[in-house]
Amino acid sequence: MTYLVLQGFGVTGSVFGKATGAPPASTSDRTQQGSQERVEGGPPPAVVEQLRTLRHRIAAHPDDDVAITQLADMYLAANRFSDAIPLYRRALTVNPHNVAAAAGLSEAQDGVRQSGAP
Secondary structure (H helix, E strand, O other): HHHHHHHHOOOOOEEEEEEOOOOOOOOOOHHHHHHHOOOOOOOOOHHHHHHHHHHHHHHHOOOOOEEEHHHHHHHOOEEEEEEEEHHHHHHHHHHHEEEEEEEHHHHHHHHHHOOOOH
């Protein structure tokens, strides 16, 4: 996940949309390079590929709670809490002992509460 944040998300952008502003001067060259590769109006190619891979993996193995959690984590990282929550719940339905999904669900629910979104 850290790789995606550094390579794909950049510091100021979202994996799902156009970033605004330039990265802070204190970021590493790697982060700046990732920010420059971002596709205007959409996620960077590396993130698109990761999303595609996860969706194909979930389609082939609907009970793969790890892949479901990873997809939810990507939505969480993009502050798309309402999209992440049902995925975390699905992962927990498949595997109630999935600690990462439980933690992600809690974080996504906190994000919804803090943003004031329904």
